[in-house]
Amino acid sequence: MTDPTVFADNDPYFIVAADSHAGLPTEQYREFLASKYHDAFDDFLGERAALLEEVTRMGIRDEAYAKKWFEDNDEGLAGGWDAIKRDQALDADGVAAEVVYPDADAVESRTCVPFGAGLGLRGDLDPELGMAGAQAHNRWLAELCAVSPERRCGVALVPITAELDDVLGEIRRAKESGLGAVMIPAMWVNQAPYHDRRYDPVWALCEELQMPVVTHSGSAARDEYGDHLGIYVTEVTWWPARPLWFLLWSGVFERFPGLRFGVTEGGCWWLPGLLWSWDRLFMGQKGAEKLGRDAFKGNVTMLPSEYVDRNIFTGLANVKRRELGMRYEIGIPNMCWGTDFPHPEGTWPNTRDWLVKTFFDIPVDETRRMLGLNAAEIFGFDLGSLRPLAEKIGPTPEDLGQLGDGRTAADLTAKWAGVKAVGRHWLTGHDFPLLPDF
Secondary structure (H helix, E strand, C coil): CCCCCCCCCCCCCCCCHHHHHHCCCCCHHHHCCCCHHHHHHHHHHHHHHHHHHHHHHHCCCCCHHHHHHHHCCCHHHHHHHHHHHHHHHHHHHCCCCEEEEECCCCCCCCCCCHHHCHHHHEEEEEEEEEEHHHHHHHHHHHHHHCCCHHHEEEECCCCCCCHHHHHHHHHHHHHHHHCEEEEEECEECCCCCCCCCHHHHHHHHHHHHHCCEEEEEEECCCHHHCCCCCHHHHHHHCCCCCCHHHHHHHCCCHHHHCCCCCEECHHHHHHEEEEEHHHHCCCCCCCCCCHHHHHCCCCCCCCHHHHHHEEEEEEEEECCCCHHHCCHCCCCHHHHEEECCCCCCCCCCHHHHHHHHHHHCHHHHHHHHHHHHHHHHHHCCCCHHHHHHHHHHHCCCCCCCECCCCHHHHHHHHHHHHHHCCCCCHCCCCCCCCCCCC
């Protein structure tokens, strides 16, 4: 059998979207929700309707944009909950497989998980209602992922600030149902921060079950922002990243070396600066030398960048050229690309065009890793079973403008050689080269 990880230069790309979304129209979650919560669910539906009116008044929702978006993409948007239409949308975009997060509708929140347990999952949710809403979504998501299961890794919602026994039980149940990752609240709010040892059984179980733990952008301190939308859009990508440094510096990755943790739809442009700062702190450079190595209390024994390379990844909805320019500092194996389907800020339904604009001069082997092979390894996709589909629908390097017209794979590698040599400059000791024209 041909090795599914070996590719010729112009073989089609094996694309795995590390960030996509699915969810039922909100009222349809009722059948997946325990009956004792139906009255509370009716109250929740009423609150959602009032909230839509409020965000319209505040100018956060553009009615004309929403109307056009739904009219132009009606058929594809149904793929947010219809598995057959979803596969058709993936095929058209050239996407072989996907990692599936909640909340398909990012325009009017018509597919909101009960009781706010979706992308806005926070530690201050009512623990009982939050778990009930998460379980309703997880039950439905397992059914969606059972259609074309080789193409999907469903992300279970788990409010880990709830009762520990309930949390561990839901993680086990999610795994048994076929879901493959665990999304935790990006904000613990009034609950124990993630450096607290009370969460160690959660990390241990996820490590044992080989379920990556992820956060996703969505939660933010909205009550503090008033009508100032700019504050929200500035901070919304910070909150899902914040648990990373709580886990790293408190020794979670030291105690659980096989645990994988991902920050999704928060970009990765912020990571090089943090790695530079963290490594220098650990090495005791000026500004931290007075603290000494004992300041870290034995929680970390390696460079922070080494933990990032072993344990951390980023799920990038619509990766930016600036981020690709920093990929040797970020670490190519730490970057997983996503479409954000079916959200309008993502690449769907024009993913192929976006790939051309973004990856046209990136070396082919690096592109293969970021577009799919990294996510396939992290989330456990079977490349052998998916390769025939990838070869049928995936774009080739020539399709992305990387090869052809006299340009070879070696030319792309040579173009970026200087930047690659510098890498993490604080470790390599190289000066900055001039960046290629990109």
